[in-house]
Amino acid sequence: MGELVSFEPDEEFDAPGRLTAQTAGTGERSLLEELQDLVLSTTDMQEFLNELAVLSARSVSGHEETVLCGITLLRRRRAATVAYNSETAKSMDELQYAFKEGPCLTAAKEQRTIVVEDFASESRWPEYSEAVSGYGLRSILSAPFTIGAGAHAAMNLYSYRPSSFRSEEVAFAESYARQASKGLQLALRMAHYSEEADNRSRAMESRTHIDVAVGIVMAQNRCSQDEAFAILQRASNARNVKLRVIAAEIAQRVSGALPATHFDG
Known part of the structure; x- marks a missing residue:
């Protein structure tokens, strides 16, 4: 749980069912x-x-x-x-x-x-x-x-x-x-x-999906990395969906042996 917390006692109180002078x-x-x-x-x-x-x-x-x-x-x-x-x-x-x-x-x-x-x-x-x-x-x-x-x-x-x-x-x-x-x-x-750890983990996962998706689009379209990233961005804007979501869908289709969509930009 990390560092131990040490609680310092405060003054004594006299109240029924609570701290008393005797106890x-x-x-x-x-x-x-x-x-x-x-x-x-x-x-x-x-x-x-x-x-x-x-x-x-x-x-x-x-x-x-x-x-x-x-x-x-x-x-x-x-x-x-x-x-x-x-x-x-x-x-x-x-x-x-x-x-x-x-x-x-x-x-x-x-x-x-x-x-x-x-x-x-x-x-x-x-x-x-x-x-x-x-x-x-x-x-x-x-x-x-x-x-x-x-x-x-x-x-x-x-x-x-x-x-x-x-x-x-x-x-x-x-x-x-x-x-x-x-x-x-x-x-x-x-x-x-x-x-913070969850945010870093999600950011790393999103980055991985984007990198994989860029590679897939590069292979499909025989284009450069910058061109593949631009294609993903256009798809994201056209569908009004976050880039990481588009990337995750592409990566899932490939890893799940589903028919891959051909992005022609």
Whole structure:
């Protein structure tokens, strides 16, 4: 999985079902171990994010109630819910993207924690709050992840109870987000490297197909390499199909012993 991520423990918190003064050492170690195991056991970014959403909801809510979790990622001027533990959480996040404003977008962009005590009386995002209230949700806690330049993210925790997130829950969520940020950074970095490798692989494959197709056209038309490439380009333009697709079709016909099309330019 590449370099190991070391999570540094933050301060202790006293909240039911969470880190307490009496169990801080054991609790912190347990949380850190879960995060490290998550990084080491998942094979790609999507799997990591899905598991992170489940772990986030469970860790912050304890065993008191069901908390819905969505993870918002802002990258290349686009917002998306990249992971969630329920379809409702995803829908609530996506409502914000439709309105182009809301607590999780603010938390991610401004890198600060946002708490809505009760959507029924929330005035900062009135349209979004009214829409969310229609689903029976009453409060939200959005804590930002720190993932570096070029991207922003936030953990969004929804509750059906008003004033569900007390100061202890907020403090724990902020600590949790700081610790989980390191794993998220690694997952995004791995996804970037994987995407680059896939792009290089596709480029090499396309180049191979084009080279093979140029050779075939040269043999068929008894022409030079430049002339054969020009013939392929004209065929690409005439059919409004990418050159690599034309080349792949020619290579497939020959390798599959299918009748080869004679390109006469």
